[in-house]
Amino acid sequence: MIKFLTQIGRYFMLLGKVFSIPEKPSVYYKQTMREFVFLGLNSIGIITIISFFMGAVVTLQTAYNTENPIYPAYLIGLGCRDSMILEFSSTVAALILAGKVGSNISSEIGTMRVTEQIDALEIMGVNSASYLILPKIIATVIFNPFLTLISIIVGIFGGWMACVGLGVATSEDYIYGIQYAFIPYYITYSLIKTVFFAFIISSVSAFQGYYVVGGSLEVGRASTKAVVYSSVLILLFNVLLTQLLLS
Amino acid sequence: MITINHLYKSFNGHNVLEDISVVFEPGKTNLIIGQSGSGKTVLLKSIVGLHDIDSGEIWYEDKLFNKLDFTSKKEIRKEMGMLFQGSALFDSLTVEQNVIFPLEMFTDKTPEEKIDRVNFCLNRVNIKNANKLFPAELSGGMRKRVAIARAISLNPKYLFCDEPNSGLDPITAILIDALIKELTEEYSMTTIVNTHDMNSVMEIGEKIIFISEGVKCWEGNKNEILNSDCEKLNDFVFANSLAKKLRASK
Numbered sequence: 001m002i003k004f005l006t007q008i009g010r011y012f013m014l015l016g017k018v019f020s021i022p023e024k025p026s027v028y029y030k031q032t033m034r035e036f037v038f039l040g041l042n043s044i045g046i047i048t049i050i051s052f053f054m055g056a057v058v059t060l061q062t063a064y065n066t067e068n069p070i071y072p073a074y075l076i077g078l079g080c081r082d083s084m085i086l087e088f089s090s091t092v093a094a095l096i097l098a099g100k101v102g103s104n105i106s107s108e109i110g111t112m113r114v115t116e117q118i119d120a121l122e123i124m125g126v127n128s129a130s131y132l133i134l135p136k137i138i139a140t141v142i143f144n145p146f147l148t149l150i151s152i153i154v155g156i157f158g159g160w161m162a163c164v165g166l167g168v169a170t171s172e173d174y175i176y177g178i179q180y181a182f183i184p185y186y187i188t189y190s191l192i193k194t195v196f197f198a199f200i201i202s203s204v205s206a207f208q209g210y211y212v213v214g215g216s217l218e219v220g221r222a223s224t225k226a227v228v229y230s231s232v233l234i235l236l237f238n239v240l241l242t243q244l245l246l247s
Numbered sequence: 248m249i250t251i252n253h254l255y256k257s258f259n260g261h262n263v264l265e266d267i268s269v270v271f272e273p274g275k276t277n278l279i280i281g282q283s284g285s286g287k288t289v290l291l292k293s294i295v296g297l298h299d300i301d302s303g304e305i306w307y308e309d310k311l312f313n314k315l316d317f318t319s320k321k322e323i324r325k326e327m328g329m330l331f332q333g334s335a336l337f338d339s340l341t342v343e344q345n346v347i348f349p350l351e352m353f354t355d356k357t358p359e360e361k362i363d364r365v366n367f368c369l370n371r372v373n374i375k376n377a378n379k380l381f382p383a384e385l386s387g388g389m390r391k392r393v394a395i396a397r398a399i400s401l402n403p404k405y406l407f408c409d410e411p412n413s414g415l416d417p418i419t420a421i422l423i424d425a426l427i428k429e430l431t432e433e434y435s436m437t438t439i440v441n442t443h444d445m446n447s448v449m450e451i452g453e454k455i456i457f458i459s460e461g462v463k464c465w466e467g468n469k470n471e472i473l474n475s476d477c478e479k480l481n482d483f484v485f486a487n488s489l490a491k492k493l494r495a496s497k
Contacts, residue, residue, distance in 0.1 A: 023352055117335050119329075122324070123295055123329040125325045
């Protein structure tokens with residue numbers, strides 16, 4: 001228990017260092033742009049592929065569970081739309097990003113720690129925590145909502161492709177379904193969740209990497225911990241935020 | 248000048264450094280020698296503030312470094328350069344970007360001035376046509392020299408070198424030693440070098456302290472080290488069979 005509380009304390013102390021005034025904003029700006037590319041743009045591919053197939057599968061499952069003629073055909077599109085917006089494009093995409101981006105952040109910072117690159121920054125008088133972590137947090141918190149929007153669009157498109165391609169419903173029914181009873185707040189809810197999840201992924205993973213002690217084995221362990229802890233926290237906050245935002 | 252008074256450092260109740268007192272003078276290459284695990288690196292990292300000490304004083308000129316707040320420490324750190332055992336170059340940056348990094352962070356020079364300074368520093372350590380290469384593309388000796396170029400880019404008053412010769416062949420090691428000595432004299436830096444390489448000791452040891460099991464056992468220079476009465480130092484200096492024969496023949 002004491003170890004757990006110590007870790008929580010260290011995490012918040014690290015955040016205190018991270019959110020201090022940058023030494024040279026222009027250098028931080030360049031670093032943030034670099035992180036937009038590495039953590040944001042480079043994630044578009046995997047998010048697109050996963051979202052497409054998630055949308056397709058959700059559509060097919062909805063179709064097979066609503067075969068009874070009592071259910072209108074447009075429910076297939078509606079089911080896909082709401083599943084993507086409410087859960088898949090925010091939570092499931094965040095879990096996937098925890099694997100890709102979280103392990104990337106943790107291993108990058110962890111390797112810098114064990115190869116004394118972080119010590120080199122400290123010796124120069126640079127706030128290493130802020131220089132290394134703040135741009136990653138900014139990049140993910142700003143860019144991940146765009147990934148969520150891409151995921152929603154691609155997922156719904158994937159659903160349409162499955163629907164029309166496999167003939168489970170007509171294109172008109174599906175398009176009517178995705179427009180039916182649309183609640184714009186669901187998008188806001190999804191984006192708010194994404195911002196929280198992005199912060200969890202980047203800060204928890206950076207924390208795991210920043211305090212690595214040892215060698216390559218420990219860097220690997222830190223990456224694994226980063227993914228596991230981020231995923232658990234995402235699921236926990238998913239419940240809390242859903243209760244807060246939708247109740 | 249760096250002055251250490253009665254420095255103690257422990258990890259988990261185990262004393263690593265005990266009552267270390269020493270003065271490191273400017274314009275000289277000051278060496279900390281000792282066996283692996285003797286506490287050399289802990290001492291060096293304590294001096295630069297990477298480890299918090301248990302008790303004692305670390306003075307940089309007239310400033311008590313270990314009692315300064317974070318902001319004041321940062322000001323002194325801008326006057327430090329450090330060469331790490333593994334070079335610690337930033338993997339994701341090119342040679343040029345590595346050397347320019349401290350300039351971008353702490354100066355308001357124009358881009359042209361920064362590039363001029365980078366090229367000057369790289370020339371000074373005999374690195375040519377490597378500006379656009381990444382650290383992974385360099386040999387061990389080149390990496391050390393680029394790390395020295397980065398360390399001197401802000402004209403530091405204090406230069407710290409942790410095992411600068413580790414992993415290098417004897418000829419390259421001597422070149423790195425000579426470079427450190429030249430730069431120390433040229434810029435009147437207070438240079439502290441951690442080493443267990445006797446070639447370095449005999450080449451550049453203007454002031455040497457010997458540490459054994461966390462305790463300072465001997466202090467002197469390269470001319471005095473061969474005639475010491477310190478048994479532990481003699482065991483260290485005359486460790487190999489050739490040296491033992493030479494000592495016996497004296």
